[in-house]
Amino acid sequence: MRDIENSDDIKLMVDTFYAKIQQDALLGPVFAERIAPDAWTPHLETMYRFWGSQLLGTQQYQGAPYAKHRTLPVHAEHFDRWLQLFDATVDELFKGPRASTAKVKAASIGKIFLSKMMFERGLSGKI
Numbered sequence: 001m002r003d004i005e006n007s008d009d010i011k012l013m014v015d016t017f018y019a020k021i022q023q024d025a026l027l028g029p030v031f032a033e034r035i036a037p038d039a040w041t042p043h044l045e046t047m048y049r050f051w052g053s054q055l056l057g058t059q060q061y062q063g064a065p066y067a068k069h070r071t072l073p074v075h076a077e078h079f080d081r082w083l084q085l086f087d088a089t090v091d092e093l094f095k096g097p098r099a100s101t102a103k104v105k106a107a108s109i110g111k112i113f114l115s116k117m118m119f120e121r122g123l124s125g126k127i
């Protein structure tokens with residue numbers, strides 16, 4: 001098995017991951033609530049840019065992703081499931097330093113999102 005090397009690899013990883021997400025009983029409905037069926041193409045394109053920037057240094061993604069997650073109805077279990085599906089996707093397709101980096105980055109960004117959510121919900125008394 002080979003490593004993530006180019007934009008086709010990023011596309012394959014992202015497409016495979018979100019196909020799993022959409023079929024997942026826990027996460028599918030959370031995404032369906034935010035992303036209309038005809039809005040998946042732009043979402044996937046954003047994610048190609050995000051992961052291209054993270055793994056290939058393409059600098060194509062200039063967003064501030066936490067803002068899009070702040071009000072999602074999710075908890076630690078959703079992040080655990082998200083990461084399980086992400087790791088399973090990477091492991092079934094690739095092996096190597098970039099594949100490992102993808103999993104490490106996903107886990108650490110997920111931890112940051114979750115801790116920001118916990119902090120903000122604590123401040124607003126919603127925990």
Ligand code: HEM
Nearest residue numbers: 030031034046050063064065068074078079082106109110
């Ligand atoms: C429970 C876990 C997660 C859920 C339910 C979730 C859900 C979503 C949804 C629904 C959107 C689309 C928002 C919109 O356009 O209105 C989105 C966007 C995005 N997500 Fe997540 N996400 C999760 C975790 C993560 C993690 C761990 C990462 C990073 C590794 C991530 C990176 C992104 C990025 C980069 C975008 C695009 C933001 C933009 O438009 O600039 N997400 N996510």
